[in-house]
């Protein structure tokens with residue numbers, strides 16, 4: 001028998017029992033009236049006038065009636081208690097099914113029917129409904145740093161703040177984790193009302209929380225979809241509420257991509273972009289397995305002598321589907337899906353093998369993503385790679401960007417220290433584009449600053465303003481940090497940089513990043529490698545500067 005049939009027959013049996021009990025109670029009351037009506041006067045008369053007492057049979061019947069009535073009343077009270085208990089457990093079950101126990105908001109299951117009802121109620125005239133998808137920007141970090149208890153409290157406080165802002169008649173739901181949804185009706189002639197609410201949510205939630213005595217800061221990203229521009233026509237078989245959630249989710253994702261702590265309304269182009277990104281993600285996973293990522297190398301030159309001093313490894317993806325993809329496109333995707341560490345390891349393995357062939361005085365620079373810097377084992381993994389490839393740590397330079405410094409500073413500091421202890425050098429890449437403070441620059445033991453190419457490119461302008469570059473170089477001098485200028489595209493820039501101290505430089509003037517074979521050819525051409533593949537001792541050898549020779553080598557490659 002199925003569970004529901006079993007429950008049905010159980011209920012039926014109870015109803016039958018209660019009907020029988022009810023019938024017995026009614027019969028008992030009728031009999032009580034019947035027997036009591038004659039027995040009680042007889043009892044009174046026997047007491048008062050000493051007349052003959054009532055018939056014992058009738059007295060017994062009356063007592064039996066009283067017992068039955070008492071029993072009936074007790075059963076009635078039990079019945080009432082049972083009904084109350086059942087009502088309460090039904091209420092609890094309903095709550096559990098609809099409400100998120102942590103925040104008291106609607107849960108994911110119940111937001112859909114509630115949204116449909118709200119849409120239905122506001123579908124006429126200028127009525128519209130906005131669906132706001134809200135995600136906390138740094139919840140994982142708060143949880144990891146302060147523990148789950150603080151994380152839970154943060155979710156509760158956030159829900160409370162949202163509740164205080166939303167107008168009456170709106171819905172608030174926690175969809176799961178740190179994801180919330182607000183659904184609110186509005187007049188489709190004034191969508192700016194929704195903008196204002198989204199802005200208020202963003203500014204209110206970003207105010208510092210005091211949780212368990214701990215100051216906790218968080219921001220939110222908000223995506224908005226509305227029935228005002230979309231009536232749910234043929235949206236892959238989704239219901240209206242599902243479509244709104246889907247679209248708001250895409251807009252929220254877009255807000256995250258644009259730098260978080262902001263809101264965006266859904267636009268169709270976002271969906272196309274996302275589809276492309278998802279395809280790329282799938283391809284990237286395949287690409288890593290198939291080893292489709294190739295290290296390219298860009299020359300690093302001593303600006304005064306014009307000699308090659310090393311190479312920076314820059315990743316390229318040779319994708320059979322997408323062609324050659326540049327790192328600005330695939331690195332953020334690899335970071336997001338947690339594969340950057342794996343990808344970087346693969347590339348560094350290849351680069352260490354390539355660079356082992358080069359003359360020992362040439363360095364290898366590799367870029368490290370802020371996501372890798374969060375890995376507590378990063379330094380150990382890198383040192384293990386160096387040992388496996390038997391590569392001298394002094395020849396390796398790690399380039400980190402300023403955004404790494406916003407992360408946990410003490411963690412970054414200890415990682416830099418353990419790499420430096422082994423002899424690896426550390427450069428601060430793209431200097432000037434981030435927000436590193438002078439205090440940070442002084443407190444972290446960097447070996448080099450790399451001036452971002454946007455400043456170097458300035459030197460090419462008609463009214464070239466050298467003041468900023470001079471200031472950065474003076475800063476490097478003051479902090480005792482050597483400097484590399486990125487993005488030297490032409491001779492004008494090179495001439496402007498000459499005489500500004502002992503600088504290293506790199507840029508298209510010296511050649512585009514090239515693959516290992518081309519680097520080999522270049523080194524052979526420069527006489528830095530012998531034909532047999534061995535390294536030639538260049539000490540004391542004269543010859544043309546690397547610039548001129550490199551240009552020649554590049555020409556030959558182009559012709560080939």
Ligand code: C2E
Nearest residue numbers: 313314315326327328331367368369487488489506507508
């Ligand atoms: P970056 O480390 O600042 O590298 C310099 C970028 O500027 C390279 O772009 C290079 O090709 C380009 N460049 C060099 N000289 C010139 C020039 O004269 N003019 C102009 N306009 N551009 C020049 P690329 O290869 O597209 O790399 C972009 C960024 O991607 C790199 O910036 C680096 O931050 C990142 N990246 C590259 N490879 C890796 C990698 O293996 N791991 C990580 N985490 N990031 C990487």
Ligand code: MG
Nearest residue numbers: 312367399429
């Ligand atoms: Mg770099």
Ligand code: MG
Nearest residue numbers: 429430450486
């Ligand atoms: Mg750079």
